[in-house]
Amino acid sequence: MRIKQKTCALLAAAATVAAGLTAIVAQPATAVPATIPLKFTNNSGRAEPVYIYNLGTELSTGRQGWADAGGGFHPWPAGGNPPTPAPDASIPGPANGQSITIQIPKFSGRIYFSYGQKLVFRLTTGGLVQPAVQNPSDPNRNILFNWSEYTLNDSGIWLNSTQVDMFSAPYAVGVKKPDGSTISTGRLKPGGYNGFFNALQGQPGGWGNLIHRKPDGSILRALAPLYGVETGALPASIMDDYVNRVWSKYSTQTLTVTPFANQPGLKYYGRVSGGVMNFTNGSGQLVTSFQKPNASSIFGCHQLLDAPNDQVRGPISRTLCAGYNRSTLLTNPNQPDAGNSGFYLDNVTNHYSRKIHAQMADGKAYGFAFDDVGHHESLVHDGNPQMAYVTLDPFN
Structure with missing residues (x-):
């Protein structure tokens, strides 16, 4: 599903993953352990430090919180009104060309990663406040970051790359199966990152207004068209x-x-x-x-x-x-x-999603909430996962 700023942690993230479940028949797991390893690799070519966050809902209890690098669960403390700072849930990520392996528990949630500085999370009386960079005053607006969504339960793992909210820092996801083979998705074609932004900028009708830049002019992201309509970057009559x-x-x-x-x-x-x-x-x-x-x-x-x-x-x-x-x-x-x-052949279409799919190596993406209709989503699944993967890719 579409992901908007939430006061309850990760409801929309769970819905996005669940959307993929309707199209996939899960194979019974032999024994999915309490945690599985996730190998996080930095092939971005960037020098900034990377910070990782594993935030979600603990499926065994329904509690919302975060997991540390060992897969240990930490419930969020009570928040406030106005929102109060959340505990620092960051995990130091690998330098460029390096990898680290962390443990992920049975969660439905998000794996965030940011470049250069830590993300700002706050807690209200209803739970975690997610970054909402369509809001100019959001403290994360000028931070380069992205996220993957996953559910790990007794039936296995569902792990996606998502562009439902925005297209930003490139990455791919994968799962190692019991036979040792690996399935993956989310990787851009060579030149796909720049290709997407150039194509979006050149699309008539205001689509280039979806692109966010830092004060120095460097690209941060492109907002999904829903937020373009909500903020006035795209005309409300566009469809x-x-x-x-x-x-x-x-x-x-x-x-x-x-x-x-x-x-x-x-x-x-x-x-x-x-x-x-x-x-x-x-x-x-x-x-x-x-x-x-x-x-x-x-x-x-x-x-x-x-x-x-x-x-x-x-x-x-x-x-x-x-x-x-x-x-x-x-x-x-x-x-x-x-x-x-x-x-996407009509002149009136979701050009944002069209251009994302055109730059994907396997053609698959979550360009909008129900891109899984017909199996066009960027999602990997296995009923008995041996390891999960998130790989930060080059910005080219």
Whole structure:
């Protein structure tokens, strides 16, 4: 799911990983230990010190906190209002060309890393306040950082690279399987980092406004378009033309959604009538309805495209969100799409996600919250992981 500043730690991070779970059938783990090793390698080519944080929810208790380098859990102390400084949860990272191995416990959470200086975390009475660099006053705004999300439980590990909130410091993730082989994702093509920012800067329509720079002009990140709309960097009407065309098409035609790949006979049928898109099941019964979505709803997969954790509206909404971001609803009335050849071809589309996918070595990314619809997400999973990997990649 989309990740916004939270007063409760890592709810959205857990949702993002969970989104990947719906598309993957986990293999039973033989015996996932209490912690597994994570090898953290710095191939960035940068000289600044690196700081690592492992923040999340302890699955055995539901407590929120942080893990030290040995995998030991530390619950957050009570916060305050205004927020109070959180304990220093940083782990010294490896220098360029070096690696360290830490232990990660059974968490649902995030592995942050920052260059040059430590991140600023605070605690409210509701829990941890996440960095929210779309806010100009956020203390982390001028820090170069990024994060990966993971869930480690009795069924194994799910580990992703994510660009749902922003595209920033490049990295890849991987998992070592019991047979000794390794699967990985998240790596950019050679030249992909600069290629992405150059392409985004050159995209007409204000997309270059998503790029954040330090006071010295060096690039920090590109915000996801949801935050571009929320902050005014992108016009709120940026998706209206496409939505209007979708609304017109399905006033006279039917949009068929088959939300579960393993249930090809379960279909829902959408038609626009009376200003809403109504979905019926195979018996003709109305199951849910959607108002015409705006750009915020599309880019955030929320609000008018809310996706509750149910078996009807949520799966339909996920599919619609993917179709709007990829601009395939006009070209394919049977959703989701079988492949990616038709993605992002309309002039009105999520150009941020389009340009991220174009620079990925394997084509996979979390360019928006439900990029896992159809298995296009940058996620690795194994039911009996021997080791996890995070590798900081060059800025080229």
